[in-house]
Amino acid sequence: NAGVTQTPKFQVLKTGQSMTLQCAQDMNHNSMYWYRQDPGMGLRLIYYSASEGTTDKGEVPNGYNVSRLNKREFSLRLESAAPSQTSVYFCASRVITDTQYFGPGTRLTVL
């Protein structure tokens, strides 16, 4: 039981490049979330998926897209990376009691 896994762990992109961050959970949770964390800002919600087949915008969705591929997997795509998207990205999934469990994170640098 790996919990929430994320790939890659680290990534460096040039401005304008695209990439997809992968997230998977093996806990049979319905809801999944993508956050970004910048110094002193706490975690800010980018997108979430309340259940398989649905996605909704969070607090900071601009510049991102998501896909809920199936119940286990929730990916985050940057179509044209910008330096302002340099951050640590966390994926989380939620049990029915509304506790969220986080993956190990992806450190992204956009040059």
Add this chain to the structure above:
Amino acid sequence: QKEVEQNSGPLSVPEGAIASLNCTYSDRGSQSFFWYRQYSGKSPELIMSIYSNGDKEDGRFTAQLNKASQYVSLLIRDSQPSDSATYLCAVNNGAAGNKLTFGGGTRVLVKP
């Protein structure tokens, strides 16, 4: 105005003392409250959740909730150097998606 506010710290406490962390929130409809601990370079991990007014104790940790005053606090008793981390307060206002709003975190340093 940020919806969930925390003092960024650092909060420096001697080993064995009590660390007291505070969090205020703006949405009166908030229903559930969480404290996460985050070590440097790691992901947040849940240490406490609280849903009703009053105190909730779990080992050395006590969460306190006062909905009328819109604050939630965390006490760490007998602080250990391993408690040195950033503590994030998170609030769920019960809206669709059960989204959490996080504060900026309080950095705690426990000195031997």
